Amino acid sequence: MSLSRIFDIAQRSLGVYQRALDVTSHNIANASNPNYSRQRVNFNTEIPEINAGLIWGTGVKLDTVQRVRNQLTESQILYNNPKFSYNEKQSYLLGQIENVFSEPTTLGLSNLITGFFNSWSELSVNPNSVPLRNNVIYSAQKLASKVDTIKESFDIIRTDIVAEFKSSTTLINGYLEQIKNLNSRIFEATGRGVSPNDFLDERDRLINELSNLVNVNVSYDNNNVATISIGGVFAADGTDFVNFEIAENDGQIALRSANGGSIVALKSGELNALKDIYSSKIPEYENKLNRIVDTIITEVNNIHKTGYSIDDQPQTGIDFFEVTDSGKMIINSKILNDPNKIAVSINGTNGNGDLALRLAEISNKKVIDNLTISETYSTLISGIANHKQTADNMAATDKLVIDQLELQKASYSGVSIDEEMANVIKFQRSYEASAKLIKVADEMLQTILGMV
Amino acid sequence: MRISDLLMNKTYLNGIANNKSRMDLLSKQIASQSSILKPSDSPIGTARVLRLEDKLSNTDLYMKNIQNSFGFVNETIRGMESIETEITNILVKLTEANNPINSENRANYADQLEHALNSILTSANMSYDGKYVFGGTSFSAQPFAISSDRSAVLQNVNDISGKSLVKIGNSVNLKTNISGAELFGTILTQQGLFNSGDAVGSITSTNQTVYDAYGNQFNLNLEYEKVSDKEYKLTYSIVDSDSNPVKSDSLNLSFDEYSGNLIEINGSSATEISINSPSHKLNFTLDLNAIGIGSTSTSISVSANQERDIFNTIIKIRDDLKNGLNVNDNDINDIKIFHQRLLNRMSEAGYTYNTLDNTNSLLDNQRIEIESMISAEKDVDIAKAIIEMQNYDYLLQVSYKMSAMILPKSLLDFL
Numbered sequence: 001m002s003l004s005r006i007f008d009i010a011q012r013s014l015g016v017y018q019r020a021l022d023v024t025s026h027n028i029a030n031a032s033n034p035n036y037s038r039q040r041v042n043f044n045t046e047i048p049e050i051n052a053g054l055i056w057g058t059g060v061k062l063d064t065v066q067r068v069r070n071q072l073t074e075s076q077i078l079y080n081n082p083k084f085s086y087n088e089k090q091s092y093l094l095g096q097i098e099n100v101f102s103e104p105t106t107l108g109l110s111n112l113i114t115g116f117f118n119s120w121s122e123l124s125v126n127p128n129s130v131p132l133r134n135n136v137i138y139s140a141q142k143l144a145s146k147v148d149t150i151k152e153s154f155d156i157i158r159t160d161i162v163a164e165f166k167s168s169t170t171l172i173n174g175y176l177e178q179i180k181n182l183n184s185r186i187f188e189a190t191g192r193g194v195s196p197n198d199f200l201d202e203r204d205r206l207i208n209e210l211s212n213l214v215n216v217n218v219s220y221d222n223n224n225v226a227t228i229s230i231g232g233v234f235a236a237d238g239t240d241f242v243n244f245e246i247a248e249n250d251g252q253i254a255l256r257s258a259n260g261g262s263i264v265a266l267k268s269g270e271l272n273a274l275k276d277i278y279s280s281k282i283p284e285y286e287n288k289l290n291r292i293v294d295t296i297i298t299e300v301n302n303i304h305k306t307g308y309s310i311d312d313q314p315q316t317g318i319d320f321f322e323v324t325d326s327g328k329m330i331i332n333s334k335i336l337n338d339p340n341k342i343a344v345s346i347n348g349t350n351g352n353g354d355l356a357l358r359l360a361e362i363s364n365k366k367v368i369d370n371l372t373i374s375e376t377y378s379t380l381i382s383g384i385a386n387h388k389q390t391a392d393n394m395a396a397t398d399k400l401v402i403d404q405l406e407l408q409k410a411s412y413s414g415v416s417i418d419e420e421m422a423n424v425i426k427f428q429r430s431y432e433a434s435a436k437l438i439k440v441a442d443e444m445l446q447t448i449l450g451m452v
Numbered sequence: 453m454r455i456s457d458l459l460m461n462k463t464y465l466n467g468i469a470n471n472k473s474r475m476d477l478l479s480k481q482i483a484s485q486s487s488i489l490k491p492s493d494s495p496i497g498t499a500r501v502l503r504l505e506d507k508l509s510n511t512d513l514y515m516k517n518i519q520n521s522f523g524f525v526n527e528t529i530r531g532m533e534s535i536e537t538e539i540t541n542i543l544v545k546l547t548e549a550n551n552p553i554n555s556e557n558r559a560n561y562a563d564q565l566e567h568a569l570n571s572i573l574t575s576a577n578m579s580y581d582g583k584y585v586f587g588g589t590s591f592s593a594q595p596f597a598i599s600s601d602r603s604a605v606l607q608n609v610n611d612i613s614g615k616s617l618v619k620i621g622n623s624v625n626l627k628t629n630i631s632g633a634e635l636f637g638t639i640l641t642q643q644g645l646f647n648s649g650d651a652v653g654s655i656t657s658t659n660q661t662v663y664d665a666y667g668n669q670f671n672l673n674l675e676y677e678k679v680s681d682k683e684y685k686l687t688y689s690i691v692d693s694d695s696n697p698v699k700s701d702s703l704n705l706s707f708d709e710y711s712g713n714l715i716e717i718n719g720s721s722a723t724e725i726s727i728n729s730p731s732h733k734l735n736f737t738l739d740l741n742a743i744g745i746g747s748t749s750t751s752i753s754v755s756a757n758q759e760r761d762i763f764n765t766i767i768k769i770r771d772d773l774k775n776g777l778n779v780n781d782n783d784i785n786d787i788k789i790f791h792q793r794l795l796n797r798m799s800e801a802g803y804t805y806n807t808l809d810n811t812n813s814l815l816d817n818q819r820i821e822i823e824s825m826i827s828a829e830k831d832v833d834i835a836k837a838i839i840e841m842q843n844y845d846y847l848l849q850v851s852y853k854m855s856a857m858i859l860p861k862s863l864l865d866f867l
Binding site for chain 2: 031032034038094095098099101103104108110111114115118121122124125126127128129345346347349350351352353354357360364374375377378379381382384385386388389392403406407410411412413414415416417418421422425
């Protein structure tokens with residue numbers, strides 16, 4: 001055996017532990033990075049030499065720098081992420097819709113509907129009282145104004161949804177381009193036999209961000225290149241990526257590949273929540289509200305036009321509300337200009353308030369699907385509330401699952417400073433021992449040289 | 453389980469966030485004193501609160517309607533009490549006037565009747581809050597006026613039979629007025645049963661003499677033609693003593709399928725009609741409540757409660773006394789009949805007042821019950837909420853303390 005072998009073993013050992021310390025310092029530097037997967041140095045014994053019938057060990061070698069991650073946990077995160085973001089976004093948007101109705105407060109539509117019908121009942125006691133006639137007009141104006149406010153708020157929410165949908169689509173396109181670029185760098189590194197751990201972490205982060213927005217499907221080839229599809233439509237791989245855009249048609253929005261390509265089957269993620277609220281929930285609530293408003297207008301007009309005003313020459317056939325677009329409540333301008341045009345007399349005598357009583361009775365009549373107007377409105381509000389509560393509960397459940405999975409991921413892939421510092425000591429000591437070995441070999445060589 | 457620094461961070465942050473979220477909700481509930489801040493806090497509770505608040509609002513309205521009606525009913529009673537005092541006096545005076553000892557003083561009694569008439573007329577025209585108490589639903593002019601030669605009291609407006617209905621319950625509309633027609637007017641009551649076996653097209657007729665304010669006679673002819681099993685067409689016509697037509701009209705009568713009772717006139721749920729001919733000073737009510745359809749018929753007849761109203765009866769007596777005549781017993785009897793009718797109407801008004809009062813008390817109790825139900829549904833138990841808040845605050849402080857103690861420590865501190 002030659003002394004130079006000791007030098008070789010010690011020198012190799014110094015290199016290995018220096019690299020191990022590099023990896024450890026990389027881990028420590030990323031201890032607070034939530035997207036980082038800790039890396040582990042895998043040591044192995046260098047291939048021994050056989051000489052003179054003996055096996056001579058040649059020291060240590062650095063086998064791989066492994067990215068520590070649990071594929072099962074990460075797949076589950078990728079599966080649950082869009083579900084959570086779908087429910088959370090739905091909850092947020094339904095909360096906005098819920099606030100529009102201002103229930104259960106005195107400013108809510110429920111109170112204003114009751115106030116409107118009660119104003120007729122009050123008028124029936126003193127049918128020729130101008131202040132009470134004005135009170136009917138004010139109650140109707142407050143009701144009409146609230147209906148307008150609700151409908152305007154729906155329009156604002158719709159506009160915001162389209163803006164957010166477009167902005168999210170731009171984000172998706174950006175993510176896909178970055179994924180495609182990372183894919184090609186991963187392919188290149190893998191081909192050279194290098195572990196592209198940090199590129200993989202960055203690509204995982206992008207896929208994770210993407211899964212917040214849409215339902216994604218990811219598959220990997222032997223070179224670790226990820227092929228991404230969104231709702232059944234190809235999105236990106238190692239060589240190409242697709243741009244997506246918003247498709248608006250007939251009150252519906254959807255996501256499709258650019259230039260009029262395939263429509264994406266959105267099933268979860270924030271974009272699906274935006275689509276569902278825009279295309280399904282808001283029209284549903286608006287139709288129900290329109291039906292309530294239209295019923296009030298029709299029922300009031302049908303009765304009102306049979307009555308007589310209290311002008312000098314009592315007039316009949318006057319509509320209380322102008323009949324315009326569905327859901328639009330406008331008080332007849334003749335009545336606004338002259339409260340005496342309100343018709344509550346059934347026979348033309350100015351003290352008769354029978355018609356006002358019949359108008360007040362509308363609130364007790366089952367005029368919409370065997371329900372009263374208040375009951376129908378209450379059903380609409382509890383419907384919105386139930387949708388919101390369901391979205392809240394599902395988001396909370398999904399959050400629990402996601403939190404649990406994130407904790408598992410943090411447990412498995414997260415950096416432990418204690419662990420890393422122990423490694424630092426361990427690798428430092430090994431490094432020191434290797435250096436000492438060189439010194440010992442040197443002394444041995446000096447001893448031999450001194451004999452010459 | 454492997455413990456990483458990220459894991460510990462996340463665990464502490466999740467715990468603290470949950471704690472703060474609960475504290476945020478509690479603080480909002482304490483500040484607003486409502487456990488339902490938005491419908492999704494309790495969809496069923498919200499629906500219940502909306503329904504209860506709707507009910508509360510209606511209850512408030514009914515109570516307001518009742519308060520507004522009290523004054524009117526009181527004024528109606530006061531008016532009738534004044535008339536009753538005058539009628540009682542008139543009856544005493546008439547007894548005195550017919551006493552042969554007072555035969556020399558008939559003109560004096562005629563003057564006293566004139567004063568009484570003025571007083572009754574004033575009460576009949578009294579108003580409350582811009583509404584004529586006995587004007588039915590016609591408030592444009594006083595219901596009654598005396599002719600310039602003071603020979604007759606005329607109905608001043610077309611119709612004084614209107615009913616003033618006030619909503620005092622979900623499906624309860626209470627009549628709060630005594631109309632001029634009910635108190636002073638002539639009411640013709642039609643009674644009898646049509647035979648259900650009569651052929652469609654068969655006609656039944658009746659006649660009745662009616663009088664104008666001056667006592668002139670007119671003939672009212674009523675003709676009922678069967679239109680279908682449950683419908684008759686009523687055609688009435690009034691002619692004067694020279695058979696000149698005065699007024700005529702046709703009405704559709706609908707009868708209940710099972711009871712055979714009259715339920716609608718011209719599609720409205722009414723059983724009486726007001727017939728007026730202002731140019732001929734003819735005003736009366738035709739009450740059809742007592743006609744119906746039966747398996748056997750009874751004769752269809754009509755009767756009047758009075759020939760002339762109380763004003764014109766007093767005028768006739770006044771004129772008789774002025775002319776030195778004795779008071780006719782029939783006229784005294786007419787006043788007695790009116791007196792009885794007045795007492796009945798006073799009793800009806802008293803009943804209306806009591807109904808309003810009792811309903812008001814009931815609604816007051818109902819209001820308290822609804823308020824307590826709303827309170828049970830959405831009010832916050834402040835004591836419980838504050839204790840919970842303190843508990844969460846304590847837990848939050850412990851979490852902060854623990855995380856501040858544990859998170860910064862690592863092996864690094866001991867190397």
